Amino acid sequence: MSPTVRPPSFTHKHNHAACIADAIKAAEQCCAQNGTRFTSQRRRVLELIWQSHKPVTAYSLIKSLRKEKENTEPPTVYRALEFLQENNLVHRIESLNAFVGCEHPEKEHRSQFMICNQCDQAMELRNSRRIENAISTEASKLGFAISSSTVEITGICPSCQ
Amino acid sequence: MSPTVRPPSFTHKHNHAACIADAIKAAEQCCAQNGTRFTSQRRRVLELIWQSHKPVTAYSLIKSLRKEKENTEPPTVYRALEFLQENNLVHRIESLNAFVGCEHPEKEHRSQFMICNQCDQAMELRNSRRIENAISTEASKLGFAISSSTVEITGICPSCQ
DNA sequence: AGGGATATGTTATATATTAACATTTTACCA
DNA sequence: TGGTAAAATGTTAATATATAACATATCCCT
Ligand SMILES: [Zn+2]
Ligand SMILES: [Zn+2]
Ligand SMILES: [Zn+2]
Ligand SMILES: [Zn+2]
Numbered sequence: 001m002s003p004t005v006r007p008p009s010f011t012h013k014h015n016h017a018a019c020i021a022d023a024i025k026a027a028e029q030c031c032a033q034n035g036t037r038f039t040s041q042r043r044r045v046l047e048l049i050w051q052s053h054k055p056v057t058a059y060s061l062i063k064s065l066r067k068e069k070e071n072t073e074p075p076t077v078y079r080a081l082e083f084l085q086e087n088n089l090v091h092r093i094e095s096l097n098a099f100v101g102c103e104h105p106e107k108e109h110r111s112q113f114m115i116c117n118q119c120d121q122a123m124e125l126r127n128s129r130r131i132e133n134a135i136s137t138e139a140s141k142l143g144f145a146i147s148s149s150t151v152e153i154t155g156i157c158p159s160c161q
Numbered sequence: 162m163s164p165t166v167r168p169p170s171f172t173h174k175h176n177h178a179a180c181i182a183d184a185i186k187a188a189e190q191c192c193a194q195n196g197t198r199f200t201s202q203r204r205r206v207l208e209l210i211w212q213s214h215k216p217v218t219a220y221s222l223i224k225s226l227r228k229e230k231e232n233t234e235p236p237t238v239y240r241a242l243e244f245l246q247e248n249n250l251v252h253r254i255e256s257l258n259a260f261v262g263c264e265h266p267e268k269e270h271r272s273q274f275m276i277c278n279q280c281d282q283a284m285e286l287r288n289s290r291r292i293e294n295a296i297s298t299e300a301s302k303l304g305f306a307i308s309s310s311t312v313e314i315t316g317i318c319p320s321c322q
Numbered sequence: 323a324g325g326g327a328t329a330t331g332t333t334a335t336a337t338a339t340t341a342a343c344a345t346t347t348t349a350c351c352a
Numbered sequence: 353t354g355g356t357a358a359a360a361t362g363t364t365a366a367t368a369t370a371t372a373a374c375a376t377a378t379c380c381c382t
Contacts, residue, residue: 008303037379039329059368073332078370083329094255095311097338097369114305125299134295135314138286142169143319144275150256152311153296158304198348200360220337234363239339244360258338258369 009053009103010116010123010157019101020050026105027089036087044068045080046101049090053121055098093122095152100124110149116157123157170214170264171277171284171318181211184262188250191266197248205229206241207262210251214282216259254283256313261285271310277318284318 007014027046031038048064049056058077065072081099084090088105092098093113102111103124110132112125125131131151139146168175188207192199209225210217219238226233242260245251249266253259254274263272264285271293273286286292292312300307 010303010305037328041330057368058370071331074370075332075372076330079330094313112299114300114303116305117308123303123305128299130299131292131295134292135312138273138289138291139275139314139316142171142275142284143322144171144277144284144314144316145322146314146316147278148315150311150313150315151296152255153300153305153307154309155300155305155307161304161306198359202361218337219339232362235339236341236363237361240361 008123010114010121010159012119012159016052019053020047023050023089023101023105027084027087030087030089030105034087036083041076042080042083045077046084046089049084049099050101053100053123055093055096055100055115055120055122057096057098061099091124093152094150095154110151112151112153114153114155114157116160117154118156118160121157169284171275171282171320173280173320177213180214180262181208184211184250184266187266188245188248191248191250195248197244202237203241203244206238207245207250210245210260211262214261214284216254216257216261216276216281216283218257218259222260252285254313255311256315271312273312273314275314275316275318277321278315279317279321282318 006018009019024043024047027043028038044065045061048061058074058081061077061081062072062074065077081090081092084099085092088108089102090099091102091111091113093100093115096115100113100122104126112128112131113122114125115122132149135149135151136146167179170180185204185208188204189199205226206222209222219235219242222238222242223233223235226238242251242253245260246253249269250263251260252263252272252274254261254276257276261274261283265287273289273292274283275286276283293310296310296312297307
């Protein structure tokens, strides 16, 4: 069964509770399939990341967690983030030193982001073969063998214009 | 007069002294044209960045400068880097928190980098209209107004294969 | 239940960046 | 040519981001 079709994340008014619920359910499924453990800490960090579509820094996660449990130290969050990244559940936004939930975590994939300077939301492109092909073509012209890519576009999103 | 045609920077053996000399000369011209001051500190930082095609961190620059002058503090380097960035003489590699000399500083431009995991060199693509067009097309399809872009590809460069 | 692998706790440190204010140097003009 | 405002640099301190190293707890399998 394919996931519910939902408006793109830049649509400011949408049923965001459904975004969160879907993300958590998808994470459970991914981890079950990968044979990795979706512990309560990892779940909590993922939930916090999904509170919005704005990338959040590791330290803002630490602050949030400290409201629930004092003495939350950096490694707690960084380990959870490492796990979530390895399991394709979150992406790191390099230009912000921040993290955002993956909007289609079904399998490993390259990602491209559009990040709004106004509302701070990051939208992950779905199936942007156009950009991936352009990069692949350019790389093969040069004889460069790609292993990963970072594509982060900033500007103003449609809802903010 | 157009600049000398030189092998791409990933070619491991090339006359790198010429890279440095060209970069400094271009910087002088850019600053003269912009009416900005290419002071000795800024020149020294740019020279250090151009010691190789590997992006260098701010702290490695501080360490280098301290060999020449003790008490070199972070703001010294960060200010020079800020100036060099504003004048399109260096680029920041977001995924590395590091800086690399711009290979075609003639005018403001978007940049795309291929970064080798083996030799650590970063090559700036010249005139990659293909990638820029793909990004522009994708953005306009979504109604997103671009203000800047970060494209950083990692992998293995031709010389390292 | 035993024992290795995995996850978490804890302390400390490394790395990266910026704020704020003091002093010096430069460019420009009266 | 001296005066002066802007720009650049010096200096101290704080903040932000990330990892190392080792201890303890928990889980999974037999
Ligand atoms: Zn949502
Ligand atoms: Zn927006
Ligand atoms: Zn060179
Ligand atoms: Zn290489």
